[in-house]
Amino acid sequence: MKLTVNEKEYEVEVSGNPNLLEVLREQIDLTGAKYGCGEGACGACKVLVNGTPAPACITPAVSVQGKNIITVEGLGKEGQLHAVQQAFIDEDVFQCAYCASGMAIAAVGLFSKQKELTEQEIKEGMNDNICRCCTYPDIIKAIKKASENKINL
Amino acid sequence: MKSLKGKSKGRFLNNSEKAESCVPPQNISRRNFFKKMGAGLATYVVMTDVLASQVFSPYSPLKDEDQLASWIHLNPSGNVTVFTGKVEVGQNIRTSLSQVVAEELSISIDHIDLIMGDTHLTPYDRGTYGSLTTPQMAPILRKAAANLREMLLHQAKEKWKLGEVNLQLEKGFVHHPSNGGKLSYGDLAKGKKWMKKMDEEVPTVAPEAWKVAGTSVRKVNGRDFITGTHRYVSDMSLPGMVYGKILRPPYKGAKLKRVNTGNLAGMAGVKIVQEDDFIGVTARDSRTASVALAMIEADWETTPQPSGKDLFSHLVNTGEDQTVVGNALESEYLSSDKQLGQEFQVQYIAHVPLEPRAGLAQWTGDELQVWTGTQRPFGVQEELQRTFDLPKEKIRVYMPDTGSGYGGKHTGEAGIEAARLAKAVKKPVKVTWTREEEFKWAYFRPAGVIRVKASTRNGQLSAWDFHNFNSGGAGIETPYEVKEKNHQYHRSDSPLRQGSYRALASTANVFAIEAQINDLASTNQIDPLKFRLNHLKNERLSKLTEITADAFGWVKRNKTTNNGFGMACGAVKGGFVATFAEVKVDPDTRELEILRVTAGFECGAILNPRHLKSQVVGCILQGLGGALFEAVEFENGDIKNASLSSYRVPRFKDTPKMEVVLVDRKDLPSSGAGEAPIIGIAPALRNAIFDATGVKINQLPMLPNGIVPK
Numbered sequence: 067m068k069l070t071v072n073e074k075e076y077e078v079e080v081s082g083n084p085n086l087l088e089v090l091r092e093q094i095d096l097t098g099a100k101y102g103c104g105e106g107a108c109g110a111c112k113v114l115v116n117g118t119p120a121p122a123c124i125t126p127a128v129s130v131q132g133k134n135i136i137t138v139e140g141l142g143k144e145g146q147l148h149a150v151q152q153a154f155i156d157e158d159v160f161q162c163a164y165c166a167s168g169m170a171i172a173a174v175g176l177f178s179k180q181k182e183l184t185e186q187e188i189k190e191g192m193n194d195n196i197c198r199c200c201t202y203p204d205i206i207k208a209i210k211k212a213s214e215n216k217i218n219l
Numbered sequence: 220m221k222s223l224k225g226k227s228k229g230r231f232l233n234n235s236e237k238a239e240s241c242v243p244p245q246n247i248s249r250r251n252f253f254k255k256m257g258a259g260l261a262t263y264v265v266m267t268d269v270l271a272s273q274v275f276s277p278y279s280p281l282k283d284e285d286q287l288a289s290w291i292h293l294n295p296s297g298n299v300t301v302f303t304g305k306v307e308v309g310q311n312i313r314t315s316l317s318q319v320v321a322e323e324l325s326i327s328i329d330h331i332d333l334i335m336g337d338t339h340l341t342p343y344d345r346g347t348y349g350s351l352t353t354p355q356m357a358p359i360l361r362k363a364a365a366n367l368r369e370m371l372l373h374q375a376k377e378k379w380k381l382g383e384v385n386l387q388l389e390k391g392f393v394h395h396p397s398n399g400g401k402l403s404y405g406d407l408a409k410g411k412k413w414m415k416k417m418d419e420e421v422p423t424v425a426p427e428a429w430k431v432a433g434t435s436v437r438k439v440n441g442r443d444f445i446t447g448t449h450r451y452v453s454d455m456s457l458p459g460m461v462y463g464k465i466l467r468p469p470y471k472g473a474k475l476k477r478v479n480t481g482n483l484a485g486m487a488g489v490k491i492v493q494e495d496d497f498i499g500v501t502a503r504d505s506r507t508a509s510v511a512l513a514m515i516e517a518d519w520e521t522t523p524q525p526s527g528k529d530l531f532s533h534l535v536n537t538g539e540d541q542t543v544v545g546n547a548l549e550s551e552y553l554s555s556d557k558q559l560g561q562e563f564q565v566q567y568i569a570h571v572p573l574e575p576r577a578g579l580a581q582w583t584g585d586e587l588q589v590w591t592g593t594q595r596p597f598g599v600q601e602e603l604q605r606t607f608d609l610p611k612e613k614i615r616v617y618m619p620d621t622g623s624g625y626g627g628k629h630t631g632e633a634g635i636e637a638a639r640l641a642k643a644v645k646k647p648v649k650v651t652w653t654r655e656e657e658f659k660w661a662y663f664r665p666a667g668v669i670r671v672k673a674s675t676r677n678g679q680l681s682a683w684d685f686h687n688f689n690s691g692g693a694g695i696e697t698p699y700e701v702k703e704k705n706h707q708y709h710r711s712d713s714p715l716r717q718g719s720y721r722a723l724a725s726t727a728n729v730f731a732i733e734a735q736i737n738d739l740a741s742t743n744q745i746d747p748l749k750f751r752l753n754h755l756k757n758e759r760l761s762k763l764t765e766i767t768a769d770a771f772g773w774v775k776r777n778k779t780t781n782n783g784f785g786m787a788c789g790a791v792k793g794g795f796v797a798t799f800a801e802v803k804v805d806p807d808t809r810e811l812e813i814l815r816v817t818a819g820f821e822c823g824a825i826l827n828p829r830h831l832k833s834q835v836v837g838c839i840l841q842g843l844g845g846a847l848f849e850a851v852e853f854e855n856g857d858i859k860n861a862s863l864s865s866y867r868v869p870r871f872k873d874t875p876k877m878e879v880v881l882v883d884r885k886d887l888p889s890s891g892a893g894e895a896p897i898i899g900i901a902p903a904l905r906n907a908i909f910d911a912t913g914v915k916i917n918q919l920p921m922l923p924n925g926i927v928p929k
Contacts, residue, residue, distance in 0.1 A: 082504070082506045082507055082510065083506075084504065084506040085506075088504065088505060088506050091454070092462075092504050092505060093504075095456070096447070097447065097450065097453075097454035098446070098447020098448075099447070100451075100453070100454075100573070100574065100622075101453065101575070101651065102573050102574075102575075102654065102863070103654045103862065103863040103864075104653055104654055104655075105654075105862060105863065105864055107862070107863040107864045108573065108863050110573060137447065138445075138446065138447040139446065139447045139448075141446075142446065147442075147445070147446070151445045151446065154445050155437070155441050155442060155445055158435070158437040158438055158441065158829055158830075160309075160438060160441070160444055160445070161309035161310065161311060161623070161833060161834075161837060162308055162309025162572075162573070162574070162620075162621065162622050162623035163309070163438075163441075163444035163445070163449070163622075164309075164451065164572075164573040164574045164622030164623060165573055166444050166445050167445075167447045170445060188871070189871040189872050189874065190871075190872070192871045193870050193871045193872050195871070196573065196863070196868060196870060197573070198571055198572060198573045198623055198625075198841070198868065199309050199623055199833075199837045199841075200836065200837040200838075200839075200840030200841045200869055201833060201836070201837060202840060202869075202870075202871050202874045203836055203874060203877065204833060204836075205871075206871070206874070
């Protein structure tokens with residue numbers, strides 16, 4: 067089966083009905099999306115499927131054939147970070163950072179619907195993503211900054 | 220050096236690196252140092268010089284010259300490599316330790332590379348826990364870097380044929396005092412093989428003069444984490460690697476009676492490993508490995524196991540050393556004008572590190588390499604040594620920066636399992652635990668029962684008798700002045716596997732202490748802040764408490780019908796904490812709303828204000844989980860809520876309005892900060908709920924059903 071990830075096409079093996087996360091990590095060596103819970107409850111594995119964040123750990127790989135998949139590795143363009151990633155770095159948000167990829171994807175997903183976000187909207191929109199180091203206030207701050215700058219969102 | 224750098228940061232080993240990594244190199248020692256590192260200048264610190272015997276493990280019978288606390292090496296390109304056995308699990312010590320070195324050497328952080336957690340390259344370290352990195356390792360590296368600076372100055376003076384003059388160092392250069400010339404650090408290290416033992420007397424930069432230390436330097440390698448480039452162990456792979464899964468009992472205490480793996484015959488690429496009760500499978504992908512594991516038929520012998528409903532009576536009944544308190548305390552208690560006895564109960568909670576345990580293992584002949592996320596790489600090396608009966612020199616454990624621990628990754632289960640499978644199938648094997656395995660087969664923060672009785676006489680604490688069953692002894696001592704006091708920790712039989720958790724038992728003990736103090740203040744109709752300050756003897760703690768109270772606006776607080784105010788304070792692991800909270804309890808729904816939290820923290824001279832604030836905030840929010848809703852449910856040895864949809868951890872929507880007050884004491888040595896700030900939030904909320912409703916909640920979590928009881 068063919069899979070389009072970060073604007074590249076890959077031939078992948080789906081005979082055992084693997085989920086998208088397994089295919090990305092084990093067959094394409096894109097390990098930015100992480101395993102955290104296996105039930106779509108923590109957000110660490112999120113990728114964009116046709117622009118919408120989806121938990122790759124419960125998404126069968128066969129279900130995204132022909133769709134446009136973007137992982138954290140594909141968020142930036144031509145060596146430039148995506149504005150959300152840049153905001154995360156500027157605000158120096160993370161501790162262990164295992165949640166970082168999923169947070170970036172979720173935030174990009176939020177901005178695809180709406181460019182200006184209030185604190186409450188960010189909390190609501192990001193609530194599916196867990197940061198166990200609990201850097202939530204800094205993540206909120208970074209997303210707000212990105213929202214205010216409105217550059218390249 | 221390039222390959223070392225890559226590996227230390229946990230990136231994939233490319234082919235050329237792999238060739239080298241197949242044969243674990245000899246440990247770095249003084250004798251082979253420059254052969255391994257190349258020319259340059261180096262300082263080293265012998266552990267016994269700095270820390271005496273306290274961090275030295277009985278498992279490490281190394282020769283004296285190898286008993287090193289750290290190395291620092293400067294190469295001819297002007298880059299500095301620092302070797303420390305500490306590891307990075309999100310505390311951002313890679314950053315703070317780099318700052319300390321950069322400060323003494325007057326170089327940019329970008330020229331410093333920290334090699335951490337590699338048992339063949341870094342000096343022995345007992346482990347990264349107990350908030351010890353900042354108070355113990357930072358001063359060592361600071362001193363060692365200062366020594367290296369003196370060596371550079373010596374080299375420059377020799378080159379310029381100068382006598383005793385003061386030379387300026389700036390951004391990697393030594394400046395000539397008069398002729399405008401300058402020498403780069405790299406030039407001064409060129410062709411040299413000069414190594415010097417650290418001289419204790421060399422002065423370090425005074426905190427008041429810090430330019431890099433004490434500032435908010437950003438997370439080192441931050442970009443790697445936000446682009447998905449950093450490789451955690453769970454992301455790593457090796458050529459020819461297969462994925463491993465381990466057969467687990469259905470619940471704690473079950474014994475394997477009979478196993479049938481016949482169903483797996485003919486599954487392509489699947490191998491079964493069976494060594495007594497250790498049964499695992501490997502496959503070319505993790506999906507196939509999971510399917511194969513599920514197809515194994517196993518019968519288990521079951522014996523009755525404890526359940527959550529009997530937990531607290533079980534802990535008290537099995538508590539050791541239940542001695543009767545002395546007569547003086549008892550008579551003081553009985554003759555006082557106000558007495559209060561209470562019991563507090565604390566449930567098991569799980570660490571839930573977002574990266575579950577992962578291990579990758581590769582054998583080359585009888586030499587073993589293991590990559591695993593652990594707070595104790597040298598401890599895992601010892602576990603592997605015992606498992607395989609190998610000399611330590613043949614075992615190399617790597618610990619790339621890992622997806623958090625919070626005290627929950629002191630062990631090396633996944634690494635050992637991977638190594639056992641790899642040995643059997645003769646291929647590199649990766650084992651990553653599922654979330655369910657992490658919940659069921661890692662360890663928990665201990666549950667506990669605390670019984671305290673205390674009295675006051677004319678508004679002054681007169682007697683204090685405090686007993687903790689099973690939680691532990693950390694933070695058990697009351698910081699308040701009491702005439703007659705006793706505190707005891709009683710070991711109990713723990714129904715579940717338990718171990719370290721951020722701040723250890725301080726969370727439980729401070730919860731009980733601060734609740735008891737609050738209620739005694741209330742009984743005496745004295746303001747809880749005033750009552751505390753009347754009894755606190757530690758000036759740092761009282762001062763911080765007063766500063767934080769001011770920031771919160773405690774004195775001017777406006778108590779209305781449904782809101783309430785609470786506070787707590789305490790000192791653990793060199794950190795001083797004061798936490799204030801305002802809550803609202805809906806009179807009809809009994810739902811709790813945290814209106815605001817103000818947290819004060821003081822840990823001596825601050826190394827990195829932004830990262831410190833992040834630790835304080837992280838502690839408060841993580842602490843909210845254990846305070847309000849986290850609890851491990853278990854029945855007959857089985858964990859009933861072993862998933863993130865059934866075990867609730869704090870999320871974005873749980874984040875209240877917060878203010879953090881950091882007190883920078885440049886006159887005091889820096890302490891660690893990753894643990895202490897967690898202790899204040901539970902009692903501050905408990906006391907605020909009491910203020911709002913008159914209800915005393917003496918259990919952690921306080922609101923397992925989400926509502927405040929009547």
